[in-house]
Amino acid sequence: MTEQEFSRQIEAIAKKDANQITVFEKNLLAIVATYSAPLAKKLLEINTNERFNLYTGKDPIDINIIAADGSRYMYENPVSDVEKQLESFEKEYARYKALFIYGLGNGVLLKGILGNPAHSTTVVFEPEIEIIYIVLHLLDFSAEITGSRLVIFQTDVMKFTDYFHIVGLKDVLSCARLYSLYIISPFYERYTSNMSLINENMTKAFMQHLRIAGNDGTDSMIGVNHTTLHIPDMLEGIPLSHIKKQRAKKTKTAIIVSTGPSLDKQLELLKKAKDHATIISVDASYSILKAHGIKPDYATTMERCPETSEFFNSPVSAFDDEIIFCATTLTHPNTIKYLKGRNASYIFRPLAYEFGFKDTDFGYLCAGPSAAHFAFDLAAYLEHEKIIFIGQDLAYGKNRSTHATGHTAKEAAELDKKADTEYAPAYGGDGLVETHATWNLFRQYFEADIVARKKSNENLCIYNATEGGARIAGTIEEPFKEILENEVLTEIKPHFSLPKKLNERQKEAKYKKYSKHVKSVLKYGEKLQKKCQKLFLKLAKQIELAKKLKALGKAEKINYEKLRELALEIDDFKLGLDNEIFRGSYYALLISHITNQELELTAILARPSDTDEEKKEKLFLWVSVHGTWLFNIAGGISVMRENIEKSSQKWLR
Template sequence: MRFSTELFLANTQALFEVDEILAYQLRKLQTPYNFTIKQDETGLNFINKQGVKLYENPMEKTIQDLAFFKENYSKYPILFFYGFGNGLLYKLLAENEKHKHIIIFESELEILALAFHFIDFTQELRNEKLILFYTPNLTGVQLDILLHQVVKSYVKTYDLNIHSDFYADFYSEQIKSLNTQITSYICNFVLKTGNDPKDSMEGIEHTIQNVPKMLTHGIFQEFLKQRKSKVKTAIIVATGPSLTKQLPLLKQYANKAAIFCADSSYPILAKNNIKPDYVLSLERGALTSEFFNNNFGAFDKDILFILASVVHKNTLKYLERKKCSYMIVSRILPFSVSLKLKEFGYLGVGFSVANMIFELCTALRFENILLIGQDLAYGEDGYSHTKDYQNLNIHKGHYERDFGKFTTTAYGGQGQVESSLVWTMFRQRFEEDIFYAKHKLEIQTYNCTEGGARIEGAIEMPFKEACETLLDEELKKPFEGAKILDSKKARKKLMQTQEKIQNGIIQAQKFIERVKIELKKLETELKKQEVDEENLKSIRQKLLVHFEKIKKLRLFNELLIPLYFHEECEVLRYEVLKDLEQEKKLKVFLEHLGSWFVEILAYLDTQNQGLKKFIEKWNFDDMDLEITTKG
């Protein structure tokens, strides 16, 4: 290996294609570096200003490490390391085709730069076989994206390997902090996949019930076309403890911005005679419907209520009783997507209704989005919501009691505030969306809450200053309504949807019967006093084939995905074991996998029965009447 400026330029150019910021930082480095190079018969070494070497014997260490990882990690699709060193180990590990990604965190730009002068990493960087992070640049958003897009089901094989004693000696605190941060994000990522099949089934049933109403009300994609880029600024009204102090200003500037509010904020705004343009609702529980169980008379005129497809039937009942204008939008959940009603979706990727509203505001391409009442933390009095919140007593201490207490940086960056795991998930979603909105859509987000938790990426600005700076034009309200589908097309779409679901039920039933045959063989084999290892291996292979085929079912959806995800993590953890370890644990693994299949088939059968029941209740004769009365 020889020092090559051309190689450094080639490596940084390859890196530029996947990480512009890091590539630019490496190109900007001024020489001479703080690290010096030593290359002799022991290999390539770097030495810091204190005279400490990265390795005692570089080549010997690389040979030892390579043997260790070949012995213990050869089947791992994802490997994590702290410290890039001279890079030779990663170049050699990348030759293993089973390693899909080698993720490396480095705290010294100069170490990366020096290694880039000696070894060609261009191919490994371009195909993301090597994924590099410079730790001072690292954000929670990047970690979350990494887990979603790269690590996914391999979270249970996570292990942060330290490249050399040099890093353990000089960066022990950074390593501990990084490991804590990654494991925290893994926990949150696992939670985000869900673990409550009952909750998922409820959402699927509500969606099925709401499909006829969806088809006879506003068309979401047409609504986006009508309203996109028509107004510069949106205000999102949530119900955090700080909301009350912002209401007088909101009322003053109500006609100079598009006002979006959460279902829980709607009664509060009505009480203060502040008419929102849009009210959104996301939750599937009956309690959330009670925000609409009221009679505000003329106040409701010209408000568009935008409902996620999973909402409880009472929400629709209350809005229809009041003759309110509403539109139902599919969430981008697998079941809704399988119905292929694209013009009526998709919205509600996030975890809270406020996340849903932010997503809608970005789809409508506002230039500025202002957040108020978005505390995501307890107030000083211990309450989770503003004093006018309808269910205040129900929620006092609720998040802390059910999900544990968290602390996070306070609004303004000074001190800490009490938060919760759920609010942390909401906040992290906001931070991802704000990052995307700014860098991809050139939308600026202002956090005008003036309290609660800091939301990274949002500009913190007093609400008064934001109003005076950004809201300078009276808007023509009410805004245009949403187009409605022709009655014949609506009826045809409902019939097509029914057929899709029926076909999915038939496919799922055939799958259940096929898997039951293998489970019977497994049960018979496990009952034998002398277990036949070859028979077990054959059954394992067939069950794993069925395990993969589950994902191809039309009805593989949010009911099954969390159950599948958690088991897939276990399967992958077994698959990366050394051959001898796999053989030792084969029986236990199959007992566990068999039990899981029994559970999943029961859920699949329950889903089949539930879907049959609800589509049989669809009344096609009511379609014309519904469109006539609501159109």
């Protein structure tokens, strides 16, 4: 079935009257609308079940699925088996927000599980496409799928991007410590190797999301300081919106130049492309391109650390004319210093603190973890039809080389010291290549980003012409020479003058807007800190008293009613944090603490509380952990207030 045929069939189903549409069609439309058109397409391509037979009895839940050769049954006694299983399942998992289930079974148990509103997200991994086909004909899950409470994956075709997507679903990350794969029926015990692969990929996906959140707030605080400090430099630079207004859609192809070992062999070809395509150099490639006389249109840099600034620590020359150096506002001050005299555009990253300024003239790009991801964002932002990666090895080269000739050796040495060796699919699909944990993270982020880009723009072509290193799923692998000859050299890149900067009136308006925002953040933070400290002191007093009584064996004398009152106060306080000003300011520093603390709190919530003793212990733990939570929140607010005041004093109106 072609994509066009699939689209026509889905459109025809969507146009049906409500009384004509089948259960299967309702489920299909829900899957297409929410998360997986490819799964819906595979299901539509099935004409009838061949590998499994269906048995239904008089009772509507008396449903069994049997292998066509009669060798395996989903259940011995579907009705009693499912009823007993649901009872035991809910006893253990009743309070779990996110569930991970291996197998659809006959769908009846899953329907029962979804009846508990506490389960906000249920992820089902089913190895057999035909079982998905059968179950979706029997039971209507369209409401749960549309509401994102249920997602079903066919495991044979899952990519890492799917696992990354799963961890981003509601309440899934907070349940990282509770993760376990529940096997819905003994029928699935033969798929143990598939279960192991799922567990491995889920672990990696959880780790990647937690890395993005950060282990502590140090990096975030550095970023907040730098962004606040660099506001005057940003306003003196070229606004991102002016670049887009002048250049979007004007050039079809963008070539992103990274510094993998394979770049050496592409440089002569790149010279031929400079008059035909936009060239975007990552910071580390800038000096290499300069040495070979290849002038990029843009150079991207995004790190907070001083080492990255050194890529631009060279005299300004005629080579720099017309290059726009795109740096994130959180970049190190040395980068600002070295870019003086060059054409700079300082850009807000799409992070909590930067979003607080609400200014799309200077934002928002660079969601990813490297300058190459920044370059990819920029290429997409300028609406190029084709994006080509070169030098994007993301793996060790021959003799364990890490970068192209001419790259600074310091980063390579640091990677070798860490020695977090991993393996990834090789470019071209032939075997595996040795890579590093950091590069693997970058590769996986690219793959997730590419999926998202293609969803919003089906006509976008993304090529990987690296011709070496690791495979990046979602890209078209072709030799750079062939892409140039077939796709690029026939184009003519227009010549652009430099986009205009802000005039004095516009700059002053920005200063006033930013000053008003920063003052409101500081005032809000002062009030919030006092409220937080007051509640913490109340908690600390009761927790200390309860601990003493426990130590004396007098737990029955603990004032649990007071603890319940405090728990309600905590709930009110946390609800108060769900507002725009908190998310656009202090959340930037506190995200890592909140994320990691929520893992512990979610685990406490999931504990059984059937007996009076269990309920009391759960209440005590809940309030105790929030004592630490409040202490860190108050401390983080104090630190951030002091830093913002100091970093903004030179420009605050």
